[in-house]
Amino acid sequence: MAYNFTAIEKKWQQYWLENKTFAALDPADAGGMSKAFILDMFPYPSGSGLHVGHPEGYTATDIISRHLRMKGVNVLHPMGWDAFGLPAEQYAIKTNTHPRQSTERNIENFRRQIQMLGLSYDWDREVDTTDPEYYRWTQWIFLQLFNSYFDPIDQKAKPIKHLLQELMNQNLVVAPDGSVVLNPTQEGMESIAGEMRIERLWRELPPDEQRDVLDAQRLAYMDEVPVNWCPGLGTVLSNEEVIDGKSEVGGFAVERRPMRQWMLRITAYADRLLADLDALQWPESLKEMQRNWIGKSVGAEVDFEIDGPDDHAVTVFTTRPDTLYGATYMVLAPEHPLVEQITTPPQREAVESYRKTVASRSDRERMADGKQKTGVFTGAHAINPVNDEKIPVYIADYVLMGYGTGAIMAVPAHDERDFEFAKANNLPIRPVVKPADGSTPPADRAFVGEGIAINSDLINDLPTQQAKEKIIAILDGESAAHRSVQYKLRDWLFSRQRYWGEPFPILLDTEGRAVAIDESELPLRLPEMADFKPTGTPEPPLSKALDWLTVKRDGRTYTRETNTMPQWAGSCWYYLRYIDPHNKDRLVDREKERYWMPVDLYVGGVEHAVLHLLYARFWHKVLFDLGHVSSNEPFARLVNQGLILGQTEYHIFQTADGSPVSASEVRDIGEENTGSGIQLIALHKTSGEKLIGHRLEEDEIEKSSDGYVLRGNPAIRVDARSFKMSKSRGNVVNPDHIVRDYGADCFRLYEMYMGPLEAQKPWNTRDIVGMARFLNSVWRNLVGDEESADAPSPAGAAVRISDGPTPDALDRQMHRTIKKVGEDITTLRFNTAIAELIKLNNEMGKLDDMPRELAENFTLLLAPFAPHIAEEIWQRLGHHKSLARRPWPTFNESKLAESTLQLPVQVNGKLRDKITVPADADQQTILAAASESEKVKPWLTGKTIRKQLYVPGKLVNFVVG
C-alpha cells in the first residue's frame, strides 16, 4: 500500500512553520558556526502561478541548504517576490484588477505553491518589492546614485559634494562642452604664453549653468536620448529588454524616438564590471555573455581633416590603426552632426533624401536588409593623416551614430562591411596586410586576420600588434590620434511610463531641473489611482494623479517625476534586504551585511544574464564605493539551472496538398503562431516549398536504424523534439497536479533525478512513477506495510527495527553511500546522489529486519531530497525532534573498500574474463591468477607475452604478439 503522502506532507510543513525550524541566526547568536547564504532568484508572481521550471532551482538550493544545516552551518535561505513590473501589470490590465490586488492574490498563490513543496525558507525574512517599507530603500539607493558621481582617476563613485568641493577649490574646471576636467594650471602644465585658457573656473559660471554641470555628472541623470519606445506596452524599454527589435515582454514592435529620460551611468563601471568577472565562480558561458554585452574594444581615435576652406575635422574610431594606409574612403553615420556642414551643394539633395529614408526605417527593417549596404557620397574629401591622401566621405547606415565616434575610416581590404560597400560603390580596395604564413588571401572577401603590414610606408614589415603601436605613437606626436577604448554597453535607461513601479523620489522645478526629496520623506508612496492604465502616449499614468502631482515648497511650485522605475530596480538589491528585512533605520545593518555577504550560491535561469545580473552587480559596486556594503561583488558562485522543456513531440511535415515529406528533406524548421495555436513550419530542402508540421501520437511512429519514422512508411522520417513550455502550445505542466497525484517529495525527487541541474531536459510525466515506487519501497522497508500514516501510531511501534549489526557488505555499501551522497550534493549532482540512495534502498529491501544504524543513517541521507517522508520516518524511529539539525552521517574510510576485488582481465586491451581476488593480493599473485583463468588461457597459448600490465585495483592487461 502506498504511504499517505498528503497527510504526512501537510503535517511536517505545519510543524516547520510553527517551530521556525529554518530560521537563520543573526551573527550575534551564531557563535562559531560558519555561514552560508544560499539564494534563489526570486520570482515575479505572475497570474499563471508556479511552473515546473521554478521548483527545479528551488529544490536544488533547498537540498544544499538542508544538507548544510545538518552539517552545523548557519544557513540563510530566503524567498521573496519581485512583484513590480510589466508582467504583473500587464496581467492586472488584462484581468481589469488593480495591480495591488492582483499582486497580492498572486503572491498568496505563489507562497501556497512554494510552501507545498516543503522548501526550507526562513519565512520571517520574506521580502516584497512592492511593499513601501521595501521600496523606500530602493528609492534611497536611487538617491545615492543621484547624489554621486564617478571619479575617473580613482575609478569609483564618490558623493557629488566631493565633486563640488573640487570645483570650488579649482582642482577641477569646466571644459567648453560642459564636462569637468582637471585644472591644467594645477597639473604643472602652465598654459603656454599667449594661448587662451578655454576652461572656466566654477565661480565663473552662472548658477543655472553650475547646476547643469553638476547634474550632468551624477550617476543618475536626465538626458534627451533616442530610446526604445514600445507603443504596445506604452513604455520605453532598456536595450537589454529588446530582443531582435521587439520587446522581450510580449514581443511588441519597438521604435527609436528621442525622449528625455532618467539614465544610470552604468558605462562608468564597464571596465570594473568586465575585469571583476574573472574572479567569479560563474558559468563561463554566462560570463562570456556579459563580456560580449559590455563589448570592450581597444583601438585609437584618429582625426581626419576635411579638405576645404573650413576647419572641419572628423574623428574616427578604429581597432586597426595598422590599416590606416588601406583607408580608401570614409563613412559617417547618417545622423552625424558634421554631415550638414561638409556636404557639397551638388550632393545636398541626395544626402538629404538618404537621411530621410534612413530615419523612416525601423531597426528591424534595417536588420532585415542584412548585407545590402547602401549609402551616398557627400561630395567632401578627408585627408588621411598618414599620407595626406584625399579620400571621399560617404554616409551609410551601416555606421551607427551610437558607437565609437559615429564615423569610420573604411578599409575594404580588411573589413567585411567596408569590402561589401566598396564593391557596391566601385571604390578602390588596397591591401595593406598580408598573412604572416605567406599564403594568399582569397580575393572575393576581406582578409580580416592579423599579419604583416605592406604598402604602409612608415610601418612596412611590422606585425599587426607592433604596427598598431608604432602608428599610434607617430600620430600621437602630431596630435592626430590617441589610444581609445570603446564599449558596446550603453547607459541604463531607467524610466518607464507605467504605473506599477517605484516612484522616483524627485521633484522637477519649473525649468525641468531635478531636485531630490529628503530621505526623511521616504517612502514616496504610489498614489492610489482608479485609472492606472497607460495613456497610450509617452505621458506616464502618474500624470493623471493630479492631487499627488504638484508640490509647493519654500514658496516654489514643483511637479513630481511621473515616470516610475523599471522592474529591475527592486531586484537589484533584494538579496541585501533578506539579511536584515525589518531594519527601519538602514537598508541593512553593517555587521550583519559583513557576516552574510557575499552570496555563497545563487541559482537561477540564464535569461537574466545581461539584465538582472549586470544591473545588480552595478548597484552593488556603487553601494560598495559609497561604503554601504563590504563586498565588491554580490554573487560569489552562480549556477544556471537548465530549462525544463515540455514532453517530447513528434511531427510529420506535409506539403500544401497533404503529401508527407521526410524530415531529412526539410530545412529551417521554425514555429508560426496561427490564431488557433502554434504550428511547426519548415521549408523543403530542394524545392523551398513551405511545409506544415502535424503532430503525431506515439503509436503512429516507430524507431528505425536512424531516428523515428512513420509507422508503415519507413521512408518518411519523423521530427522529434521538445519545446519550451508555453500556454499557447498547451504543454505546460502544473506543479499542483503533480503534488496532488504523487506528493511533494516525489515531485522533488523527480525534478532532481531528470538529469544534471544545469542541463536542459524534457519533462516526462510517465517517468515520475519510478520515484513514487522508490519512496513507497523506503516506507515499506523502514515503516512496514501498514495501510497509511493516518492513525497516530506510537513512535517506533510499527517499525521493523533490530539492534543487531549490519551485515558486512551492506555496512560497506552504507559508508560508500554516505560519502557519495555528501560529495554529490556539494557538487550539485543530485541525480547521481539519488541513484545511490535507490541502490542502497534496493539492498535494504532484501533484509529480514532492519539494523537501527542503517535505518537512521539512510533516513538522514534521504532527508534533504525528500524531507517530509524522512521526518515522518525519523519520528517513527523514536525521535521527538525534527532531523533538520541532526548531524549528517559520517563515513569510515576503512569501510569504503570491498574485501575482495573483481578485476577485469584483458588481452591486447580486449576484455576476456573477470577474476575475483582478495583486496590485499599483491601484483604477482594477481597476474598469476589472471593468466591461469580458463577464459584467458586460449588467448595466450602460442603467443609471447610482451608486457603484463596491472593497474592497481583497476584491471589486468596482457599484451601478446
Next chain:
RNA sequence: GCCGAGGUGGCGAAAUUGGCAGACGCGCCGGUCUUAGGAGCCGGUGGAGAAAUCCGUAGGGGUUCAAGUCCCCUCCUCGGCACCA
C-alpha cells in the same frame, strides 16, 4: 557570420587522473501473487548471432598496452550575439 555548450540503448541519463561503456530510473519481455491489476515481488533487457564470438559512445583519421574521455578534420543540435568599426 562570430562566441559558447553539447551529440552515449526504445527514453531520461551514468562513467575520479585515459582503465570492465550503459550505473540508477522509465519503458519493454518473462515469471509470481491476485477475483482483478495502471499495486507489489523475482528475473531479463545496447545490436547481430544457435553459440564461440563480433560490432558498438555523431562521422573520419591519429596517439596509446588501453580512448566516450587526449589530438586533428568533418557533420549535426541547442543557446547567445549579430552591421559594434
